[in-house]
Amino acid sequence: MTFDLLSVSRRYRGQARDLHREHVNPKWMDAMGLIGFDKEYVRALGCALWDSEGNRYLDMIGGYATCNVGRNHPDVCKALADFVTSQSASMVCFDAPLLAGVLARQLKGRIGRDLDRVFFTNSGTEGIEAAIKFARCATGRPTILHESGSFHGLSTGALAINGCSSFREGFGPLCAHSRNFPRGDLSALEAHLATRDVAAVVMEPIQGKGVFLHPHGMIAEASQLCAKYGTLLVIDEVQTGLGRTGSFLAIDQEGDVRPHMVVLSKGLSGGQVPVGAVLCRADVWGRVFSRLDRAIVHSSTFHMNGLAMAAGLATLAIIDEERLCERATLAGARLRAGIDSIATQSPFISAVRQRGLMVGIEFAAPESLRLRLAWKVTQALDPNLFVQAVTIPLMRDDRILTQVAGHAIPVLKLTPPLVINDEEIDLFTAALARAVRALEDSGGPAWTALSGIARNAAERRWSALRSRLGSEPLPTGTHRDG
Ligand SMILES: Cc1ncc(COP(=O)(O)O)c(C=O)c1O
Incomplete structure (x- = not known):
């Protein structure tokens, strides 16, 4: 029998997450599941990804900034x-x-x-x-x-x-x-x-x-x-x-x-x-x-x-x-203008940092007491959580991939392929505007999703701790390099 990669892919289609859960990294699968990023992508071109059900996604992460020339150029x-x-x-x-x-x-x-x-x-x-x-x-x-x-x-x-x-x-x-x-x-x-x-x-x-x-x-x-x-x-x-x-x-x-x-x-x-x-x-x-x-x-x-x-x-x-350096400057300016106009109206966005197509949108506690309370509760539950109130609806409602810029850093990060076109940029900013506006409804879906995740994460941590306590003694001290 001769090896045929395409038939292997066909045979296992739909099983990627289970295979990873069993053989690779179940914790990563848990994390992806929590934020609704547990998709199985089967095709990619430029800034677009398609999942196994034929849905199209806009990729604003760009493979951690690896796909500058666009996917599958x-x-x-x-x-x-x-x-x-x-x-x-x-x-x-x-x-x-x-x-x-x-x-x-x-x-x-x-x-x-x-x-x-x-x-x-x-x-x-x-x-x-x-x-x-x-x-x-x-x-x-x-x-x-x-x-x-x-x-x-x-x-x-x-x-x-x-x-x-x-x-x-x-x-x-x-x-x-x-x-x-x-x-x-x-x-x-x-x-x-x-x-x-x-x-x-x-x-x-x-x-x-x-x-x-x-x-x-x-x-x-x-x-x-x-x-x-x-x-x-x-x-x-x-x-x-x-x-x-x-x-x-x-x-x-x-x-x-x-x-x-x-x-x-x-x-x-x-x-x-x-x-x-x-x-x-x-x-x-x-x-x-x-x-x-x-x-x-x-x-x-x-x-x-x-x-x-x-x-x-x-x-x-x-x-x-394709003059991609120039393209990054022009596309970055368009993206920045769209984000700035959202930021000026949002009580949550405290800063926008950008050069070319490397963008960070920073969130902070808003002034209104009601929203500040919601912010504080989420921060207290988990300092990594707040920005997921933006990444989750962007993925769920608009099929757009974005990421948090780092551990306990309330910054949404964008590094799309440099070939991103104006239409894709406008699609992203319209979706971001909706997601950011939804944050102002402290009883609304963004916050409900967040508290759900926080509870879920806390329960997982608690049950992990319980099973560890039950099965093995905790180490007396953990070394933490300065
Ligand atoms: C600035 C910087 N340096 C080094 C690295 C490590 O690169 P790699 O993940 O390819 O080992 C990264 C990865 O994100 C990075 O962003």
Whole structure:
């Protein structure tokens, strides 16, 4: 019998959630079920998804900002198909894969900044891990500095510079030599740098968790401080890069920033194949790969795999041909105007933060006593809950995917594919207006849905605790890395 992928998909159609519940991650299935996101998607194109019942959805998450060129862009699909059907010699390992050389050259051509070496990875996290290692090796210093609220991935190295404590809980002790400074605080940064034990400062140009932008000029000043104290600057463009904010890199809009490394991933392969890249100054690279016997002192088996390289090359061509950086600026402005007009009328929206197609809508306690009480009750039940009063109706009533911007952060986040058109933007803003207006009815469906979820979540937590207490002793102390 010959293997046929399509018949496997047909045979198991409708069973995805059960399979995951049984074999993969039942907790994730519970979470998706609670907020009504437990769909089985079977087709995707551009910003659209279709479920197994033929319903169409508008994707405002964009695969965590991986689908910049739109889902299943025909040129990415063709590049992948061409690569597979051409019987290319992939994964030889003891060779110089052609497409990796071409992609490295093309990335350097777009980024410049004397970043002359490209190290490919399979993810953003791996890029950050590489940057941490390269920085320590090149400087001989131990400490890696990061901003509060940062997110750079979840492997132990990347987690050590993760500014969201919820991700670290239970996984310590992590690297002792990481420190953080308050987001945007240049004097705190300088105080750390002055100790001269800091190998690198790792920064996101715009923090993904909460969509926090830096004051204009701050990153350029941080860059100068790094130069003054001999510290390397690592710019994490995993989420902001590849046109997302209206320029190829977000730091292209930040003035004179001179990074020693730039980390890319997510949008580099058109949302199809794991990929990442660290662009690195030649002198830094030379101190890591310093001798013949260290030629692959940092590496990973799949890091230059042909599928990722082919998808990467197609993606760069699409970004140029379809002028997606410009598109992100224009579409972002339209989206922003729509959201601003909703925000000015809503007692719940306290701020809108946006650059290009990276948008955060922040919610806060309203002034009216009646609504403030409803807000406080929800916050007390669970600080992660409130924004779900917007994501749930958007999904339930309008089939639109949106997400909360981070743990206990009352921010709705949007990172749609950069190919989103005006009609889709207007459809989204009309739906958002309805969902936000419904919040003003404190006895209305949004709040009823919320209290239902809160009760449900609390019951689950309680029954989990009860069964744990019944079956095994609770640990006497849990380590929580600072
Ligand atoms: C800014 C940033 N850095 C690093 C990462 C980690 O990337 P990955 O999930 O591909 O490992 C992410 C993922 O969301 C990110 O947003």
